[in-house]
Amino acid sequence: MWVYEEVVNGQKLTEIINTQHENIKYLPGYKLPENIVAVPDIVEAVKGATVLVFVVPHQFIRNLCKQMKSAISKRCRGISLIKGIDFNESGPLLITDIIKSELNIPISELNIPMCALSGANIANEIAAEKFCETTIGYENQEDGELMKELFHDDMFRVGLVKDVPGVQVCGALKNVIALGAGFCDALEMGNNTKSALMRIGLIEMQRFAKKYYSNVKLETFMESCGVADLITTCYGGRNRKCAEAFITTKKPWHVLEEELLNGQKLQGTTTAKDVYLTLKKDNALEEFPHMVTIYRIAFEGLPVERIVLDI
Ligand SMILES: NC(=O)C1=CN([C@@H]2O[C@H](COP(=O)(O)OP(=O)(O)OC[C@H]3O[C@@H](n4cnc5c(N)ncnc54)[C@H](O)[C@@H]3O)[C@@H](O)[C@H]2O)C=CC1
């Protein structure tokens, strides 16, 4: 397992993981199996791998792919657990497509394309082995079955869908809607209001997915990666928590990230900004009023009460 090296309490994080079998910075309190070895050199970590599991905040993925490119074996296949999306001048870019293009893997030789895994999967609840579901999106059924074999167990139930873009759009956009849930919590509006915002958010997630990926399946939104992850993130996620604090403390996002997340990263803020800029360029802001309001509260000083008044 590649681990971004940093010094924690005067010791390298990889050394701590390999001796104490615990990631004391990012997942304190949970013992890791001893066969998990933390490797700080990404080239060494991926050498000879036949399956790569990508799970880092999405802002780091391009740089990491560039570093590992020389060591990727041609028969390697991958799965992304990343809940983010990137954008360029022509629109949204799926993380799986970025990984493929950055690694320059010839798909014909690879034979097994990238899958995507996303779901109602808050990390420390999984570490505590509490039951949850997740969704794997695949292009070819065989690839999906293979990935399911790797991840599925009684307490981590995998559902399969033939919809790689749908799984990833859900994972990225629920982070934006969770910011709105946090704003709602800051106003102490209660559960009915939050549920209304989540319902409206879900509709905009579907609308966005359909607008940019015509082959996305609406059923995907009823899987763990859709409605279930939206619920879990809007109640228990970091995006919700920081958005509530953004209103109650009036501190900027980067300060809240430092103070509340201890090195972990917010994905909803960058995604909200990217979504807004893309919709603006495509003259589509009016089709997504809720996500636009969330962006404007987060970045343009729009009064937080508008989260409800703009519905
Ligand atoms: N934490 C959670 O409950 C869940 C997270 N995810 C997704 O998994 C992905 C990763 O999230 P987390 O593991 O929570 O990360 P995180 O939010 O804890 O971010 C910190 C991670 O980034 C790494 N990092 C820091 N600086 C870096 C750099 N310059 N280059 C590369 N890596 C660096 C750190 O080593 C650490 O692993 C995200 O897309 C997230 O949405 C998905 C489900 C649940």
Ligand SMILES: O=C(CO)COP(=O)(O)O
């Ligand atoms: O994706 C998550 C749960 O499935 C976690 O969401 P946050 O990044 O908001 O904590």
